[in-house]
Each structure stands twice: as C-alpha cells, then as structure tokens.
Amino acid sequence: MEILKLIGVLIVVVGFILKFDTLATVVVAGVVTGLVAGLTPLEILDVLGNAFITNRTATLFVLTLPVIGMCERYGLKDKAVDFIRKLKNATTGRVVSIYLVIRSIASAFSLRIGGHPQFVRPLINPMAQGAAVARYGKIDEATEDKIKGLCASNENYGNFFAQNCFMGASGTLLIVSTLSEQGYPVDALQIALWSLPIALCAVIVGTAFNLLFDKKLNAQYKKSGTEGKK
Template identity: 50%
Template structure:
C-alpha cells in the first residue's frame, strides 16, 4: 500500500494532470497510508522542499524568459543579427561556443538551453542564414537549431572542467579517493584538482576546434544548397 503514491504519479502523468498537484497529492496519500498525521505530512513536505529548494530555482527562469519573449526579446535578437549582414551562422555559433567555454571556465554560468539557446542564440543563428540566403527549408532550420544546441553543449561540457572548483572536478577527486586512487599512494595524497584542470585544457581545445569545424561545414552546406538554388531561379527567370 505504501507504493500507492507511485501509482498515483504514474496515472497523473499519463492523464496529463497538473504536475505539482499530482506530486503533492501522492505525497499526502503516501503519508496517510504510512500512518502519519497531517501535521507530520506537511512538515515532511516542507522540510523536503527547503532542503532541495535550489533544484527548483531553474524553474523561475522559464516564466521570466517567456515574458521576455512575449515582449520582444527574440525579435530584438533577430534585428541585431540583420544589421550584421556579413556574419554567418557558423561564425555566430563558434563565437557563442567560445564565450560559453571561457565564461564557465571562470565559474560563470550563462544559463544554457532555456535561458540562452532557445530565446537568443537559435533565433540569431537562423536569422543570420535567412539574411544571407532568404527563406530556408524547415529541415535546414532544424539543423541550425541542433547546431545551436551543440555549440552550447560543447562549451558547457568541456569548459566546466577548466574551473578547479567545479562540481565535476570535485566529483572526480572524491571518486578517485573513494576508490583508493591517490596522487601519491605512499602518503595517500588526494589527486590535485588543479592537475585535473590542466589535463582538461587540451581536451577543451580539441572539442572547440571540432565544434568550429562542424560550424564551417554547416556554412558550406547552406551556401552550396541555397546559392545553387538562387542561381537556378535566376537562370529560369
């Protein structure tokens, strides 16, 4: 019977009911089945929320981004790119990936897909291609969106280990220590986070170079396809 809460969550999600209401209701029912009174249930729920409140902070950014989009954030980003007519989609994405990698290496997180890629980077990348080639096929727009996400992922994933206090570096140090792997086994000296950071530098550089290569290839593919198409249309006319 104690697992009835899990069943409620599964059914609630399957029926597309309100997520928060489903989870809270499942928690209350589970507490009642476990012979907890309402005060204990509310206290447990409140304690769990306070303990894990930082995991919910990212949700606050979503309505803020939605409001910004509603009042012209995406349109302003597109207008900005339209003024820079010489800027290609690949150059824009390579520049963003570089900035993403440098900032997170300094311990500064820009946000990621919800806060930057969807409302800003992806529309700007699409607009850069539209300014150069005119109307694009939906398949090519999807490809540009995928490359926008790729630029963020590479900058974030490979740049974060360039910051010695990053959680990824600390996790590696802790894991190696728990496995009995030390920098100096005789004295059981833990692995130096700075040494890990230095080892991550060439990997981050290689990843960035590959990202730039993919963006150059994207530019060439778009140029070949749409310049040829425009030439054919001009010839037909």
C-alpha cells in the same frame, strides 16, 4: 510489504510514458507514497513543503520565463535579425561557434553566464536564427527547430567539457575524492590540467560540427532556390 513503498516510482514511470503533466505526476507519486508509508495528510504536506523550501533555488529559472516571453513578443528576434544583417559573413554556425568558445572559457573559470533559460534562449538562439533569416529569408519550422537544438547542444558542450578545468568545480572535487578513495592519489590541479585537452577538443569538434551545419543549411536552401530571398 515494504515493496509497496516503491509505488511512487511506478506512478512516475507510467505518468511520463502517458505524457501526463510532469509536476502533477510527481506530486501524486509523492502523496501516494506517503499514504502507503503510513503518513498522515499533514505529514505529507510537511515533507513536500520542506522539500520545496530546501530546493527552492532550483525553481528560480521560472522567474526568467516571463521576461523572455515579453522580449520575444516585442521584437527580440527582429532586432537580432537586423543586427546580424549588419555583420559581414555571419552565419548560424559561426554565431554558435563564437558562443561555444565564450561558454567554454567561462566554464573553465567557473563564471556563470546564465545557461539555457537566461542566455541561450533569449540571446544566442535569436542571433543564430537571425543569421539564417538574413542569409536565406524566411526559414521553415523544421530548420528553426534544428537551430534551437544546435544552440542548446553548444551550451552543453561548452559547460560540460570545460567546467572541470576549474580546480574548485564540484565535478573536479568529486573526481579527486572518488579517485582518492579508490587508492589513486590525485589533486585538483592535476584533474584541472588534464581537463584542458578535453575542453579544447570539445571546442574544435563542436566548431567543425557547426560549420558543417552551415554547409548543410546552404545546400538545403540553394536546392530549394530560396537563398538570398528576404
């Protein structure tokens, strides 16, 4: 009956399908798995506590959420709009493309600038939204969601495709160790150098996509007759 110990996986799958609370689903799955495995309630709590302490750094981003909420509540987006209006020819795609370049360079040198919760949500997204508002006036909720997705995707492009340009990056070292085990003698410098063209391609393609997004946005609001309304 060892297969019963996998019941936690089933609980997680069912919980996600039914859109139950994620944290509650995972905890319930852990508790049920522990009981099926023959652990006592105290032993289960001990395992959960040790797991939390060991991986507590993964939850540090939660501390940034109240700060972001306060900034948005007290005019972060409005200030971003005012700032963007002072810039000439600023568009959503151009703002996000500048960030893509910055993010790629930072990743190539293994410089951590915050990512989604600390940088994209409180700074880049309001600036990108502000550029759209400054150009087209009030934008609808669907457009806001598209801009949010655009900002998030560029964070992923810049981080994922450029991080292996750094010799000491975990991904670079993993590639080196894996290829070495398979009989392909490589070193971290080789992997880093071959990652440069990939990062450059990501920046070029990402920028082209962002500028195409500008054209689509311009066509959308020109068609609706709202361009330039404040």
